[in-house]
Amino acid sequence: MEQRSSWLAALTAALFGAVLVYAATATLDPYVLSIVAFVGINIILAVSLNITNGFTGLFSLGHPAFMTVGAYVTAILTLLPARKTRLLPDLPAAISHMQWPFLPALIAGGLVATLVAVIVGFPVLRLRGHYLAVATLGLIFIIQGLATNLDGYTRGALGLNGLPELTNLWWVYGWVLVTLYVCWTLKHSSLGRTMLAIRENELAAACLGVKITRTRIVSFALGAFFAGVAGGLWAHLVTLVTPTSFTFLLAFQLVVMVVLGGSGSITGAALAAAVLTIATEALHPVEEAVGLYGLSQMLLAVAVLMVLIFRPKGLFGMAEPDLLGWIGKLHGRQPTRSGSKCHREV
């Protein structure tokens, strides 16, 4: 009974969202629309990073690296063959002659990012805490370096411009739904509980037979997939991708979204992503007016410091605010308890 009601609630929410997207696309001006698209992309990024950092407790700063990989793969696949042969001489002929539609290109981008994550993950994920963070940071620079130097494949520092503007709010919204669905299912699955177990107490988890390394890699790879897709969406929104499109600054902002929202809370991460994106955008005109570029980033950093000092668990901690419960109440039944019962509040 409850299962069906929560399904119904989710479906209603999704349809409601679709209506909103339709209305937005029809009425809002392009600038605002692009902001909304950015919000969506950041939600995908934050929620997927939540799998790696929040659920499993891995301190990964690697999302920008996977975004770069995904963006380039998607871009290369969607480019006109004529442009490909002209700009990217080293590409194998098979790829040069293809031109893929958006969806397969995005998925390919995500998959290649996943592949990179798995390859890199095997050695790197044995590290802990700080060391993992710095290693993933190093990954950003490695990927940047490779993108810059393998210019036969990537057009080097110039990057790929004039990309077809394929991303629109529908694509973003669709992928947001997919990401949310995957994360939600994961959180309430046994794999999700395994990840939480590793985060809480790795030694105990190992003693209980949890396959630590494998779970960590899965978590890392899953986050990387969505980061790759998000990178592809971004590239085709901005119509440009360069080796320095996705920097460690972005990594910081994403980690902030996860931490502010409360590591482990999907809704929290999504909300934090939305709020932060909008706040940063809102501050841009202020920056221009005062002539102080970088003000928004600085204010963000200061805000983060404040939160860390005063509320180190983030805004929601582990729990999901009971939105579905609200909807359930409207139907006259008990709100469902969300969040796994088998964890300790950190």
Place this chain on the structure above:
Amino acid sequence: MSSAYILEQIANGIILGSMYALIAIGFSMIYGIVRLINFAHGDIVTIGAFAMLASVVALNAPFALSVVIVLIVGAGVGMLIERIAFRPMRGAPQVTGFIASLAVAIVIENLGIMTLTAQPRNFIVPAWLSTFIPLGPLQVRAIDLTIVVMAIILMAALALFVRFTKIGMAMRATAENYNVARLMGINIDRMIMLAFANGSALAAAAGLMWGSKYSQISPLMGLIPGLKAFVAAVIGGVGSISGAMLGGYVLGLAEVLFVGLLPPEYSGYRNVFVFATLIVILLVMPNGLLGRSTEERA
């Protein structure tokens, strides 16, 4: 490849290594005492460079005095960073401290961009430092020699301080076991501040050296050298001062030789090389060359 060329590369490696070593020592000192990576350390390098420029240009101070000013400014900024971003996080999980120092780094960088614009500026070096000094088969610039000598003097001073003074001993004790250090009556707040001050002063000195060597400075110049110096610290063993020195020179030589000995089309990969080395070292030799395994790394 002539022997003169190789010698020249080695010389360059030693010069670069000197700067890495100075910055790496700061990382290790801070990590050794608070078990946190100071992400803003690279920005102190930047601040050192700008302080030097300001001192020489705006204050018209002589070279030696400017160096002292840079050291003081570096120490001051380091202590400020400790007070703002590290002391409040004491006792919090590692992640929090890391994010806090990242946040501070971003604040400093953006402050720099806002006030100084991202444009690189020319660094002014007194004329006598640009002369060439013959050293064996090589012609070495005076500034390069100064860098190496200055670095050695600073590192030696620090080493002597840490090994032979009472406060140095107290710092070593605090780094090892801060609770028991308190039981000795040691004021650990002061020890931590001292570690930040010393480490940051050295980083600032490295900044003025970097500016002198590469003649251009910009608000983001310290970022990548800072990260590379962290790699150096890891090579030598994070937490070990002598390890940081050794790691600095090892990385400096390795990086220069990588670029110098391989064909030119690979020179763009120098950063890839350095960070790939980081990952390899963390996996193969997580305690570095001289470090002690005081905590879990892998």
Place this chain on the structure above:
Amino acid sequence: MLWLENVHVRRGGTHALRGIDLEVRRGEIVALIGANGAGKTTTLWAISGLLRCQQGRIAFAPDAERLDISRMRAERIVAAGISHCPEGRQIFGNLSVSENLMVGAYLRGDRDGIERDLAAVHGLFPILATRAALPGNRLSGGEQMMLAIGRALMSRPKLLLLDEPSLGLAPQLVEQIFDILQRIRNEGTAVLLVEQNAAMALDLADRAYVLETGLIKLAGDGKALAQNVEVQRAYLGVGP
């Protein structure tokens, strides 16, 4: 010279000390015995200032004046005359033996006094003189214990807090150390000894307290407690 009145300490979510009253008088050895987890180490940490007590008072009178050390920082408590030799020895492995001893005298400025005390410590533990230049982590367990006590003595404390000196040491060594504790007491330093080895502790101590899950269950004369039937059954392994 040391008074704990209704001291409560919460530590990591548990109510570790639930209002304990304890007293150490000048020139005596007081033993604090109890099972694992009773709160013995917590008590010492609260006294030396590493832990804050949420309720109650801790007072210390090294001279005539009574100081309230409940909220005092650890560094100042050491300066007042309390020296804490922690559980598990915890000497500084990376410092040499002589550096360990010198760091014990960190707060002192009187070179002559320090020299004299160093000689005295060497007198108590001659092995420390022969191993002076070795790094601390190269000493054996027993030698580290001696180093830890020696280090604690270097601050010329009025009160010495000792946490489980017998842990992991051979019985012969433990006897040696307990003899030395007597000498320390005879020379005017009071000792608060936390021990799991109840038999030896009660034998040595002038007075003793029994701590059980955060509360003082029994208190009294050392020998008398050793005869107490409950104590015998619970801690001395004697009885039905």
